[in-house]
Amino acid sequence: MAYDRKLIRNFCIIAHIDHGKSTLADRMLELTDTVALRDMEAQLLDTMDIERERGITIKSSPVRMFYTHADGKRYMFNLIDTPGHVDFTYEVSRSLAACEGAVLVVDATQGIEAQTLANVYLALDNALEIVPVVNKIDLPSADPERTIHEIEDVIGFPAEDAPRISAKLGTNVADVLARVVELVPPPGGDRSAPLRALIFDSIYDNYKGVLCYVRIKEGSVRAGTRIRSMATGAEFDVTEVGVFMPQLRVTDSLEAGEVGYVAASIKTVSETKVGDTLTDVANPAREPLPGYKHINPMVFCGIYPADGADYENLKEALEKLALNDASLSYEPETSQALGFGFRCGFLGLLHMEIIQERLEREFDLDLVTTAPSVIYKVVRSNGAELSIDNPSNLPPAAEIDYMEEPMVNANVMTPSEYVGTIMELCQSRRGVFIDMKYIEEGRVNLRYELPLNEIIYDFFDQLKSKSRGYASFDYELKEYVRSDLVKLDFLLNGDLCDALSTIVHRDKAYAKGRAVAEKLQEVIPRQQFEIPIQAAIGGKIIARETVRAVRKDVLAKCYGGDITRKKKLLEKQKEGKKRMRQVGTVALPSEAFMSVLRIN
Amino acid sequence: MPGIYIHIPFCMAKCRYCDFASFADHADTEAYLAALETEMALCREALPQRLYDTVFLGGGTPSVLPEGAVSRVLEALTRKFRVTPDAEITLEANPGTLAADKLFEYRSAGVNRLSLGLQSANDRLLKKLGRIHTYAQFLESFRLARETGFDNVSADIMYGLPGQTPEDHLDTIEKLASLGPEHISAYSLILEENTPLYTDVTGGAQSLPDEDAAYEMHRQGIALLEARGYRRYEISNFARPGCESRHNLNYWNNGEYLGLGLNAHSALRIGEKWTRWSNTARLSDYIQACGSGERPFAGEPQAIPLAEEMFETVMLGLRKTEGVSDAAFRARFGRRMGEVFPKAIERLEKKGWLAEADGFFRLTAEGLDFQNLALLEMM
Numbered sequence: 001m002a003y004d005r006k007l008i009r010n011f012c013i014i015a016h017i018d019h020g021k022s023t024l025a026d027r028m029l030e031l032t033d034t035v036a037l038r039d040m041e042a043q044l045l046d047t048m049d050i051e052r053e054r055g056i057t058i059k060s061s062p063v064r065m066f067y068t069h070a071d072g073k074r075y076m077f078n079l080i081d082t083p084g085h086v087d088f089t090y091e092v093s094r095s096l097a098a099c100e101g102a103v104l105v106v107d108a109t110q111g112i113e114a115q116t117l118a119n120v121y122l123a124l125d126n127a128l129e130i131v132p133v134v135n136k137i138d139l140p141s142a143d144p145e146r147t148i149h150e151i152e153d154v155i156g157f158p159a160e161d162a163p164r165i166s167a168k169l170g171t172n173v174a175d176v177l178a179r180v181v182e183l184v185p186p187p188g189g190d191r192s193a194p195l196r197a198l199i200f201d202s203i204y205d206n207y208k209g210v211l212c213y214v215r216i217k218e219g220s221v222r223a224g225t226r227i228r229s230m231a232t233g234a235e236f237d238v239t240e241v242g243v244f245m246p247q248l249r250v251t252d253s254l255e256a257g258e259v260g261y262v263a264a265s266i267k268t269v270s271e272t273k274v275g276d277t278l279t280d281v282a283n284p285a286r287e288p289l290p291g292y293k294h295i296n297p298m299v300f301c302g303i304y305p306a307d308g309a310d311y312e313n314l315k316e317a318l319e320k321l322a323l324n325d326a327s328l329s330y331e332p333e334t335s336q337a338l339g340f341g342f343r344c345g346f347l348g349l350l351h352m353e354i355i356q357e358r359l360e361r362e363f364d365l366d367l368v369t370t371a372p373s374v375i376y377k378v379v380r381s382n383g384a385e386l387s388i389d390n391p392s393n394l395p396p397a398a399e400i401d402y403m404e405e406p407m408v409n410a411n412v413m414t415p416s417e418y419v420g421t422i423m424e425l426c427q428s429r430r431g432v433f434i435d436m437k438y439i440e441e442g443r444v445n446l447r448y449e450l451p452l453n454e455i456i457y458d459f460f461d462q463l464k465s466k467s468r469g470y471a472s473f474d475y476e477l478k479e480y481v482r483s484d485l486v487k488l489d490f491l492l493n494g495d496l497c498d499a500l501s502t503i504v505h506r507d508k509a510y511a512k513g514r515a516v517a518e519k520l521q522e523v524i525p526r527q528q529f530e531i532p533i534q535a536a537i538g539g540k541i542i543a544r545e546t547v548r549a550v551r552k553d554v555l556a557k558c559y560g561g562d563i564t565r566k567k568k569l570l571e572k573q574k575e576g577k578k579r580m581r582q583v584g585t586v587a588l589p590s591e592a593f594m595s596v597l598r599i600n
Numbered sequence: 601m602p603g604i605y606i607h608i609p610f611c612m613a614k615c616r617y618c619d620f621a622s623f624a625d626h627a628d629t630e631a632y633l634a635a636l637e638t639e640m641a642l643c644r645e646a647l648p649q650r651l652y653d654t655v656f657l658g659g660g661t662p663s664v665l666p667e668g669a670v671s672r673v674l675e676a677l678t679r680k681f682r683v684t685p686d687a688e689i690t691l692e693a694n695p696g697t698l699a700a701d702k703l704f705e706y707r708s709a710g711v712n713r714l715s716l717g718l719q720s721a722n723d724r725l726l727k728k729l730g731r732i733h734t735y736a737q738f739l740e741s742f743r744l745a746r747e748t749g750f751d752n753v754s755a756d757i758m759y760g761l762p763g764q765t766p767e768d769h770l771d772t773i774e775k776l777a778s779l780g781p782e783h784i785s786a787y788s789l790i791l792e793e794n795t796p797l798y799t800d801v802t803g804g805a806q807s808l809p810d811e812d813a814a815y816e817m818h819r820q821g822i823a824l825l826e827a828r829g830y831r832r833y834e835i836s837n838f839a840r841p842g843c844e845s846r847h848n849l850n851y852w853n854n855g856e857y858l859g860l861g862l863n864a865h866s867a868l869r870i871g872e873k874w875t876r877w878s879n880t881a882r883l884s885d886y887i888q889a890c891g892s893g894e895r896p897f898a899g900e901p902q903a904i905p906l907a908e909e910m911f912e913t914v915m916l917g918l919r920k921t922e923g924v925s926d927a928a929f930r931a932r933f934g935r936r937m938g939e940v941f942p943k944a945i946e947r948l949e950k951k952g953w954l955a956e957a958d959g960f961f962r963l964t965a966e967g968l969d970f971q972n973l974a975l976l977e978m979m
Contacts, residue, residue, distance in 0.1 A: 526811065528970075551815035552969035556787045557836055561605060561851050561865040563912060564876065570915070573972060574979050 002191065002220075002255040003076050009184045010215065010259055011131070012080045012095055014123060015105035016113035016472065020135040024105055024167040024176070025063075025081060031173060032065040032077070034245065062201075062213055062259050063246040069181045077180065078259035080200065080215075082119075087348030089476070090295050093122050094200040094275045097291055098215030098259060101129040101184030103176060104151070108134045108142035108164070111150050111443065113472035114413040120155055131179050132159040138166035154439050187257035195219035195227070195280040197254075197262065198289050202269045204323040208240065210266035211248075212278065215259050217289055219280065222253035226281040227264060230288035234271055235281055236264035270326045297329050297345025298406070298477065299352055299456050300373050300389040302499065303359070304341030306366035306579050306590055311340045317363035318342060321355060328355060333390065337499040337583045338368055338593070343390055349456055366579070370499050371596040374452045377404040377480055391501040394487050397538050404480040406452040409434075412463065414471035416444050421466045429454035430505060449478065453503070457597050488513055490520065491534040495584030499593055506537075514543040519595040524588060526550035531586055602868065603654035603850045604681065606636070606673060607861030608662040609883065612697060616730035616800065619792040621863040621881045622660035628883060633669060635890035636861055637676045639879075642895050643858060644680040647868065652858070653684040654847035656692075657711075663693035667702060671709040678710075681858075688846040690715055690754075695741040696733035703748035713752040713845075714745050716781075721772040725761050728806065730796070735775075742779055752843060754783035759817040761789055762797070762806035769817040770824055777828035782843035786821055787836045788814060818969075835919045835968055852920050853928070854913040862886045863898070870901075874909045877901035906933070910940055914961075915975050923962025937961055944977040 015021035029035045065077040082095040096102065102123040106112055123130060132151050134144045144164045151159040163175035197214040205211050214221075221227065225238045242250040243260040254260045266272055274295075277288035305314045318330045329345035346352040352372060359365050378386040378394065379401045388394050410431075414422055416438075423433070426448045434447040450459075455475065463471050488509050490500040500520075504512055513535030520533050524547050535543040555566050580587035610629060611622045655677065662670060670691065677683070690713040691706055706714075720726055721735045733741075738755075745753050755776055759769040776784060791798055791808065800806040809817070822832055830838035834852060837845065850857060859866040863881040867874070878898045880886050889896035904912070910933055917924035929937045938945055938956075945961065948954035953967030953974050967974055 528973075548812065551811055552818065553973050554835055554969060554971040556790050557785075561857050561859060561867060562878070563851075563867075563916065564865070564878070566915070567912070570972060570975055570979065574976050577976060 002253075003258070005257045006186045007073055008076045008078070008186050008257050009101065009180050010078045010080065010099045010187055010257075011101040011103060011128075011180055011184050012082050012099045012123075013103045013105055014082065014116060014119045015135075016107065016110070016116045019105050019107040019110065019113075019116070020167045021105055022081075024103070024133070024135065024165070024173065025079060027167050027170050027173040028065060028077075028079065028177065029063065029246070030170075031177060032067050034063065034065040062244050064243045064259070067177050067181070069178065071181075075181055077177075080259065087346075087351045089118070089122070090293060090347075091201065091274055092119060093126070094198065094291065096123050096126045096128060097289075098198055098200045099126075099128055100187055101131060101180065103131045103133055103180065104155075105133050105135050105167075106147050106151060108136050108144045108147045109139050111147055112154050112413070112439070114411045114445070114474040115472055117154065117413070118411070118474045129184050130155075130157060131176070131183050132157075132162040133176055133179075134159075134162050134164045135167050137164045138169050138171065150440050150443075189216070189218045189256035191218075191220060191256045193218040193256070194283045194285040195221055195225070195278065196285045196289055197221060197227075197278040199272055199274055199276045199278065201274060202272050202326070204269055205263070208263040210269050210272055210323075211261040211263050212266070212272045213259075214254070214262055214278065216254050216256050218256050218285070219283075220253050220255045221262060221278070221280070227262070227278045228281045228284065229272060230277040230279055230285070231273060231292055231294075232271065232276070236266055238262055238264045268323055268326075270322070273326050295327055295347065297327065297347060298374065298452065299346045299348055300343060300375070301346075301352060302333060302335060302338065302341055302370035302390070303330075303344050303356070304335065304338040304368045304370075304499075306368050308339045310365055313363065314342065314359070314365055314367075317359050317365060318344070320363075321358060325355075327351065335370075335392070335499045337497045337581055337588065338370070339581075341368075345389070349460065366590075368499075368581070368590045368593050370593060371502050372456045373503065374406050374456060376485065376503060379403070388503075391487050391503045392498045394503065397486070402482055403485045405483045405485060407449055407478045407481050408452050408455070408475040409478045410448045410450050410455070410473065410475040412446040412448065412471055412473050413439065414444060414446065414467050416442050418467040418471060419444055419446065422446060422463065422471060425459075425462055425466055426450065429459060430507075450475070451483070451505070452477070486537045488516075489536045490516065491532075491536060492520075492524075492583050492586040492588070493529075493531050495586070497583045497588070499581075500596055502596055509537055510542055513537070516596050517543045517545045520592055521545035521547055523591045523595050524586070527587060529585070601653040601684070601850075602650055602856035602858060603656065603847045604652050604677065604683070605656045605658060605847075605857055605859045605861075605864055606662075606677070607859065607864045607879075608657060608659040608665060609862045610664050611659065611661045612664055612694070612732045613730065614796075616728070616797040617789060617792065617795055619795050620660070621883075623883065626664070628887065629665065629669075631887050632862070632883070633665075633673065635887045635896075636673065638890040638893070639860055639896060640676055640680045642890070642893070643860065646895065647858070647870075649682065650856075650858075650868075651682045651684060653687045654850060655683060655687055655689045656847045657690065658692045658715075660692075661694045661697055661717075662691050663697040663702060667705060670702075670706055670711070674709045674711070677860075688713055688752075690845070690847055692717065693741070694731075694733060695738040698741045698744060700744055700748060703744055703750070707749055712750075713754065714750045715754045715756065715783075715785075716741060716745070718755045718772070718776065719758045720761060720764070720768065721775045722764075722768050725764055725768065728762050729758075739779075742781070752783070753781045754785060754845065755781045756785045756787065758787050758789050759821060760809055760814040762801065762808055764809055764817070766813060766816045766820055769821055773821055773824045773828070777825070777830070783837070783839045783845060784825060784830055785837050786825065788818060831921075833921050835971065849920070852916045854909070854916045862896075873903040874906075875901050875903055909933075911978060914941065914978055918961070918963050918967075918971060918974065921962065921968070923960040926956075926959050926961060941978050947977055948974055 013021045062080045067075045080095050082092045134147050137144050148159045163172050165172040196218045197216050199212045201213040202210050228235045240263040241254045242248050275292040279285045305311050322328050327347045330342040333343040373389050376388045378388050381401045431448040431450045437445045484506045485503050486506050486509050488502050488504050490497050517533050517535045530549045531547040533545045534541045609622045610626050613624050689711050691711045692715045694717045718738045723734045825838045832838050833844050856868045865878040867876045879896045880898045886896045926937050
């Protein structure tokens with residue numbers, strides 16, 4: 001028996017990192033008795049350790065709750081948690097498309113941030129009803145009235161009635177539930193029309209295969225339905241449908257307006273991409289739901305096991321992660337310096353860091369990663385076009401007519417006192433100023449056009465440190481433009497070390513070459529011979545440093561017979577030696593490869 | 601024959617480079633000495649009776665103990681353990697803590713070798729290290745030692761000190777050699793984490809000589825010591841012929857020793873098993889364990905597998921300039937060293953780091969400088 005559609009509310013929560021989204025979700029689960037208090041673990045929806053630690057959501061996890069309103073009726077709430085980072089903008093937009101409303105959480109001590117605004121615009125694009133909420137009123141520095149004015153000024157909708165809450169303490173959270181009932185419209189959609197189900201996420205389950213998280217827009221689906229992906233044409237037999245309580249609970253069917261999961265013995269999440277529409281093979285819809293995009297990775301780097309013997313383990317780990325992450329791409333590559341590894345593609349920097357961290361933590365791997373790269377377009381002298389995401393694959397300069405690099409439009413929101421330093425930062429990253437607008441007194445939105453390759457490593461960290469954590473940042477890919485790019489190489493004792501090569505703008509090549517050479521001189525341990533380090537563009541040496549030969553390496557004394565300590569030191573040295581990479585005659589520690597990144 | 605090490609964890613002040621178990625607070629001295637005697641009794645019961653031929657009172661600074669304490673410790677020791685009449689009995693002492701009375705006491709208690717901590721003849725450097733004494737006080741201590749009849753005196757010096765030049769180091773050696781101690785230990789300073797000096801250096805308040813300058817001190821220091829009649833018999837140790845430290849040679853021969861006191865280490869063959877253990881490094885734990893009649897272990901004694909025992913023998917033996925005796929190796933393990941480490945020996949000989957002669961495998965002068973790397977080949 002399908003639930004009365006008028007009593008369904010599908011909504012998500014939009015908030016900046018740390019503004020309290022997950023905490024609010026936890027309180028809602030408690031208030032609706034969805035999760036017994038004793039089962040509560042802080043931030044229940046963020047199931048990965050990394051999510052909890054970083055306070056961000058990577059995978060969206062939906063949950064169904066039942067709420068009895070003041071009108072005496074029992075409402076079904078489907079809360080769809082959304083990823084909270086610019087890397088996952090597309091995923092966010094699909095999650096939003098599964099909802100009719102969005103609870104906008106703004107921290108009363110911080111105000112609106114760049115990323116919040118970006119997500120609010122996405123929500124408005126999807127015609128969602130916005131339910132503003134001002135959080136953290138328990139903090140001494142909270143200024144709820146000012147925050148409400150800011151919401152009204154910046155976003156331009158009334159927020160006077162916004163609940164002032166403390167998600168942490170539970171204060172006024174019940175008001176939020178009431179507002180959801182009152183403001184968010186019930187879902188529409190014809191239950192007898194052909195099936196159209198929007199996939200807004202998917203997850204790999206060891207027993208059931210891929211679970212597609214879906215919002216049924218029209219029609220219905222049940223076990224036994226033969227479904228088709230309208231993006232790929234692949235067909236599957238549905239083995240099970242169900243909902244999130246938040247544990248999986250099997251149901252007879254999912255009807256238009258509802259949110260749930262579909263299992264159909266699907267082997268990898270890449271077969272059921274986010275944004276795809278599922279339809280019924282027996283009674284297919286004519287058109288897919290709008291908005292599907294094939295998402296391509298924007299940032300690439302080489303990932304290698306620190307110990308070459310771990311190659312197979314790394315491969316298995318990547319396979320496992322990819323089961324759950326359709327946007328992670330990887331293919332084998334070989335480096336002379338690093339041996340066998342993988343070229344991996346990511347949606348953005350955070351995505352890259354998360355994958356690296358998960359590989360190291362969940363799979364206990366020691367990794368060496370090369371400097372991240374964007375995709376460059378290369379036009380050869382003969383007119384042929386190439387896309388390059390690995391500097392090693394760049395043709396010789398003589399065969400290149402010109403190159404193009406991707407540019408982004410960036411929004412930086414910051415208190416006005418940091419405008420000067422942030423503009424300096426953007427200029428130093430070859431940024432082109434577009435405009436600056438006051439959001440309110442004391443806060444501005446700076447717009448810059450920036451080359452993607454200038455922001456893929458530490459731009460965000462720099463921005464945070466230069467603004468004492470106050471500035472926020474959001475970007476979107478704009479276009480490719482012609483650029484004077486060169487390949488910067490490093491030679492160690494005369495041998496090219498491919499894993500250190502990067503593509504940089506010519507104006508920055510000299511400074512970067514010098515800085516990296518100096519850093520390498522610091523991190524390469526002295527060996528039994530002198531090691532010249534050279535930075536080169538094409539055949540031309542632009543910087544040189546030298547690692548002097550080591551003179552002695554001996555333990556000074558064995559005191560009082562404490563030889564276990566000496567043995568441990570030797571074992572550590574042996575372990576370190578094993579992890580060194582041989583480039584020609586030179587042994588390189590893992591840090592050497594990171595030194596290309598840690599420059600500034 | 602096995603040796604005995606006794607740790608005295610008290611100092612006048614903690615040197616800035618020191619990370620050994622030692623304390624400037626002497627409030628627990630009496631409790632510690634009582635615990636030490638208890639530990640002797642516990643070891644006497646637990647271990648088979650052996651004959652020991654060296655005793656080393658180290659620290660810390662044993663010479664800071666109040667009068668009578670060293671006699672008491674050695675008396676307790678000889679009541680519990682058999683020590684040969686001609687045993688080498690060494691006591692570590694620091695200038696600034698010695699007076700004639702104490703030295704007479706040590707002599708009559710059986711101490712026949714003094715190890716004096718000089719470190720440098722340069723007062724400016726001594727101060728930087730946080731040493732409590734001046735060079736003049738060292739001269740006074742040395743004179744007193746000779747006057748009270750110590751005919752076997754060693755002095756420790758260090759190089760690679762903050763602000764030190766090769767000339768400083770050579771000057772220290774020259775001055776020391778002119779006094780004519782029987783034995784000199786010359787150690788390169790090791791910057792240990794969790795020491796004030798480490799903080800000084802990493803924070804930029806002090807800077808160490810660069811590797812090349814430190815190497816010059818090492819190289820020229822060895823040459824000068826040898827020129828003054830001190831034969832290098834171990835990586836950092838030099839002696840007039842016949843005056844080598846028997847206690848320390850026993851370590852380098854991977855011999856047996858019993859360590860008593862805080863954080864003391866032991867290696868003994870128990871039954872058939874080569875066994876190592878160490879005592880806790882926490883003073884309160886040590887005193888409490890002994891007080892309740894328990895051995896103050898830091899962890900369970902470890903039986904060392906044969907392969908490791910062989911490696912230890914090489915690791916320690918190759919510190920000596922005479923090297924590892926193949927006959928001794930075979931007597932201990934039933935196999936020749938060349939059979940156990942054939943590839944490593946071949947590679948090291950090729951590099952010119954190792955040579956075999958007169959039944960010994962020994963590191964060359966260059967090999968001694970790269971002993972760690974040589975050992976890695978054997979691991």
